[in-house]
Amino acid sequence: MFDNFTQSIGFIAAICTTVAFVPQALKIYKSKTARDISLPMWLIFSFGVFLWLIYGILILSLPIIIANVVTLLLSLFILFFKVKYS
Amino acid sequence: MFDNFTQSIGFIAAICTTVAFVPQALKIYKSKTARDISLPMWLIFSFGVFLWLIYGILILSLPIIIANVVTLLLSLFILFFKVKYS
Numbered sequence: 001m002f003d004n005f006t007q008s009i010g011f012i013a014a015i016c017t018t019v020a021f022v023p024q025a026l027k028i029y030k031s032k033t034a035r036d037i038s039l040p041m042w043l044i045f046s047f048g049v050f051l052w053l054i055y056g057i058l059i060l061s062l063p064i065i066i067a068n069v070v071t072l073l074l075s076l077f078i079l080f081f082k083v084k085y086s
Numbered sequence: 087m088f089d090n091f092t093q094s095i096g097f098i099a100a101i102c103t104t105v106a107f108v109p110q111a112l113k114i115y116k117s118k119t120a121r122d123i124s125l126p127m128w129l130i131f132s133f134g135v136f137l138w139l140i141y142g143i144l145i146l147s148l149p150i151i152i153a154n155v156v157t158l159l160l161s162l163f164i165l166f167f168k169v170k171y172s
Contacts, residue, residue, distance in 0.1 A: 002145055005144075006141065006144040006145060009140055010138075013135075013141055014134075015134070016133050017135060019130060020128075020131035021127060022127075023126035023127045024123075024124040027124040028122065033121075035121075035122055036120050037110075038109045038113040040106075041109045041113075042106075044105060044106035045106035048101070048106060049099075049103060051102060052099040055092065055095045058092040
């Protein structure tokens with residue numbers, strides 16, 4: 001296994017790249033506009049996060065599963081509002 | 087090690103969550119607007135991707151290093167244009 005410092009860096013990285021989507025989701029929800037948001041980005045990204053989730057299930061990695069369930073929900077939320085407001 | 091199917095899912099996932107940022111970067115670059123893009127999202131996300139890169143270097147994982155170098159560049163590109171056009 002990797003040492004505590006390395007593990008901590010990984011955990012903080014996972015938290016950052018997951019919670020980062022909260023302000024974007026809130027911004028779209030409040031402003032009710034998503035014109036500058038790229039539809040292909042969020043389609044490809046959501047699909048990629050879904051595959052990361054499958055990967056996490058296949059290798060039985062709880063941190064990968066949890067991080068990607070949260071990111072997938074936020075990503076689909078942004079995608080839904082992008083489609084709704086376009 | 088994990089089997090080929092699992093490895094392939096991981097690689098496709100990594101490719102999707104990396105190339106996804108290309109259409110968003112191109113969209114901002116062409117439209118010259120980034121009003122609906124969340125500044126906090128891209129600040130937190132870029133920092134998170136930077137930490138993933140450090141993590142990849144610490145555990146000597148070339149796929150994590152390569153994927154996160156590319157994502158960091160695209161993410162900083164989007165961040166730069168968000169700041170420039172705000």
